[in-house]
Amino acid sequence: MNAPARGASSRVLLQKLRDVLASREGAQERLDKIVRVIAETMETEVCSVYLRRDERQLELCATKGLNADAVHQTRLKLGQGLVGRVAQSGEPVNTANAPQTKGFRYMPETGEDIYSGFLGVPIQRLGECLGVLVVQNKEERKFSEDDLHGLEIIAMVIAEMTEAGAFTGEEEPMRLAATHTNPVFIRAVRGQEGVAEGTVMLHDPHIVIADPVSDDPEAEQTRLHHALQRLRGEVDRMLGTEAVSEQNEAAEILQTYAMFARDRGWITRIEQGISEGLAAEVAVEKEQSAIRQRMARMSDPYLRERFHDLDDLSNRLMRLLSGQSANREMPDDAILVARNIGPAELLDYGKALSGVILEEGAVSSHAVIVARALAIPLVVQATRITRDAVDGDTVLIDGDEGFVHLRPEDSVRTAFREKVAMREEAQQQYAALRELPATARCGSTVSLNMNAGLMADLPSLEGSGAEGVGLYRTELQFLIRSKVPRRSEQAALYSRILDAGQGKRVVFRTLDIGSDKVLPYMRPADEPNPALGWRAIRLGLDRKGVMRMQLQSLLRGANGRPLALMFPMVAQFDEYREARELVLNEIEKERALGHTLPSNVEIGAMLETPSLAFAPDAFFKMVDFVSIGGNDLKQFFFAADRENERVRRRYDTLNISYLSFIGQIVDRCTAHGTPVSFCGEDAGRPTEAACFAAMGLRTLSMRPASIGPVKHMLRQINLDDLRRVIDGAAARGEQSARPVVEAWLRKQGLETS
The missing domain is CATH 3.20.20.60 (Phosphoenolpyruvate-binding domains)
Structure with a gap:
């Protein structure tokens, strides 16, 4: 009689686990049953689950085969031993002789020294390692590819259960805190000053999957393909809008989306996960985790960008599968949490936000500029915030110091409220x-x-x-739109700005684009150092049609009132002289057309490069005013x-x-x-x-x-x-x-x- 095949299929194993997953037992009992079922089905002497206790440590939370007394006693640092190596690298370790494998660490309380065959896989969700799942055998055994694949599927399900809090409870021997319950302190980078206490609103909210296992793969495949059809339809509709031309960068991104949404390899891998017993959402997430693992190892910026597109597409597909509504109700004290966000998206939220926390971003990003305009506290580079925060969490944002307190303790909240009260008192003093x-x-x-x-x-x-507007950034009108605003639209805006100024001086800075300010409809230049490259007045003098259109709009928007404008990033006298000549020429053209001219025109320059400080005396005699652009x-x-x-x-x-x-x-x-x-x-x-x-x-x-x-x-x-x-x-x-x-x-x- 043939020996039973080692490594039962993941689908059979998931079916055996289904009852365990649905049980109302406590967290420890549920986890103990899981390791027993895995060990018996895979015919291994040992199955163990290690979960992350905190950022640096793993804890043995359940085992079948190792010493039971070691549960909740054995802890490993990330990178320590073979288990810690799996957690740190996010990669499986499969060896026939664990004690002789480099990095092996013997933990005497576990009694694992007698086990040679070792297979450990990360328990991870969206590239974030939550723990490690291990099987071991006494005999030297290199586990098969089927074993490895099946264990990875089970680890994915355990990750979903961990995220959903299935292994935590106040009265359980599981002493690990539930996910998303501990206070978290994050040191970030100041973007816009101000302090606020509020409620987390995730730009891309987490999707927690209550039932990660399916017993009807055919129905799940149908759900997947219906969601894919809707996804393709969304992308096609965006591609078909007038705002997206065939030449612009936005169209290229959407065309990439459309290609990925029909990519047979991506879809096949998701289908494979469903056929192995996973719910459609988990199958998508499994592939998304693999994408993020590959993305983390890539140095090529182009390839990373393409994988970011695929990651975003996976998020969209997950939302369609889960039925998550894009139109959520915003809390009265909402603090937006996002990986990153564009200026138009931030403007859509508007002043209803109490603050913004970005995981990525830069102090000179468009989102920061918009946040300053809206007077909303904002910090950037808040590491892991999108992973740690969930909708409804209490969060404190300190844009003055660059701190974030997520789910703060009472003492922290009290001290923070005292700071807010002091700021309000100072503002009353300033108002006087x-x-x-x-x-x-x-x-x-x-x-x-x-x-x-x-x-x-x-x-x-x-x-x-304020006595006036010393700098009005005209490029924001261009950055938040999908195509160049028409001359009439620009003129109308500039007129409204002067109206709002109520006779006070308003200085308009002409388009400062390029470098970090790439228009959605402008192909970014491939430059090794964009800040020193083709930007601002350099771009305007090379693309005179764009500059002339803006100058005409400014002259018409003034409508007989005084006009002050200045050119950004002037590095030498000739650049200013050429730009000034363009203004004077446009004034003469407007005069010839019989249009109303400004009562007075001031033409200034921003001194943002040291070279301009050493310009000839003729520059300082010619220029109407100089504005030192301190940031650059x-x-x-x-x-x-x-x-x-x-x-x-x-x-x-x-x-x-x-x-x-x-x-x-x-x-x-x-x-x-001057x-x-x-x-x-x-x-x-x-x-x-x-x-x-x-x-x-x-x-x-x-x-x-x-x-x-x-x-x-x-x-x-x-x-x-x-x-x-x-x-x-x-x-x-x-x-x-x-x-x-x-x-x-x-x-x-x-x-x-």
Whole structure:
């Protein structure tokens, strides 16, 4: 009589486990039964389940064959032993002689030294390892491919059960905390200042699958193919809209989606999972986990992008299978949590959000710009937030410090609420200064203006006490649309902006695109360093048709009122001279057409490159005004990418060299009677703003919420005294003026944060 074949099919094994999965027993009893069924079906002496206790440790939670006393006592660090190796790498380990395999670690309390054959597979969900499933034999045995595949299927089901909390309970010997219940602290990167307490709303909510096993593969295959048909229909409809032209990048992405949605290999692998006994959602998720594993090992950015497309397509298919509605009710205090998000999507949520937390993103991203416009606290690079958070969780976001507290303890929440109360008290104090000038004790007055980029910004003009708009970012209108806005649409928008300004000066910055600001309908340039590449005025002078259309729109939008515009990223005099000539030519054309001209036109330049500070005197005589673009200037001055956290924090705004350079620019402008201002994040930080004013700047532009704190600081100090403090630090050869400036401010009774 032939010996029974080793490694029963996964479908048979899943059918045996089905009753266990559906039982109402406690978590430990359910897990104990699972390991017994697996061991008996696969004819192994040992089956064990190790689950993640925390970020660094695994715990033996159930076993058939090892010493029972080791359960909940044996713990391994990730990477420790063969089990830890599986958890760390996310890859199976299959060896006939475990004790002789490199990395083996003997845990005496388990009694596993007598077992040679070892097969361990990760219990993972969407690329996240939740534990390890192990089978072992006394005899030397290299497990077959069927064994390995079957165990991976079972591990996938255990992962779903773990995610659903099937192995946790208050009265169980399972002492592991349920998933998504522990407090989590995440250090992130500040995007937009502000603090908020609210409720998590996931941009892509988790789908928890209550019944991961199916006993009717045919019905599951039918569900899959119906969902695939709907998915293809969605993609085809998006491709067919007028907003998507055949030439643009959005069309390329959707065409890639359409190709993947019909990819036979991808679909076959999902079908295979269903035929092995998995529910359709789990089969899709199994393939998605494999995609994310491959994506993590890829260095080629193009291939990673293509796998991201397939990952996104899997998410869409999962939502269709689960019947999850895209139109969820938003909590009153919603804090949006997303891996990343585009400006248009963020605008769709609007001011109803209390805050935004992004797992990826950069401080100069479009989403950050929109969040600033909406005055919504935002942090980026919050590691694992989309994995740790679930809809309905309480979350605290601190955009001032770059912290996130998910499911905070009471003590943390109390301290946070005290900080919120202190901020509200300070805002009331700042509101009392709204009508007062930012006049320092030495008698010098600084004009404080606000930055804007959306119509949503403009209501802040009056409430903030801003004297005007020092920078209006015109590119946001282009970034949030799927095609170039028409001339009439642009002109109408610019007219509404000037209306909202109620006679106050509004400075329009012409299109600053390229680098990190790639329009949805513009093919990105293949450049090794986009920040130093084809962007802003360089792009505009090469594509004069786009620039002319915007200039015409600005002239028509002014409709007889004064117009101030400036060109970004001017590196040399000739660039400004050529751009200025374009403006003058368009004015003459508008005059010839009989159109109403602005009552006055100011044509300025942004000084964002050190080279422009050394332009010929003729530049400073010709230009109507200069705006120092601090964000870009600082990164070019220090050769430190402001999106690179490893270097950008190493260079201080109050560095003596940088402050001296700002002073030199002010002196050149003053010598030629050229108005000069400073625009950027640093202008909105009270300590930095005070130092800029001490170096001679008399106009600063910042986000609306910063005007109150900056005005409060300036009104308390003597700028001449502060300049002497800075000059003293320079004379002593100190690298940064910050220590002495902050010490001086504290003596004045002022906070320096």
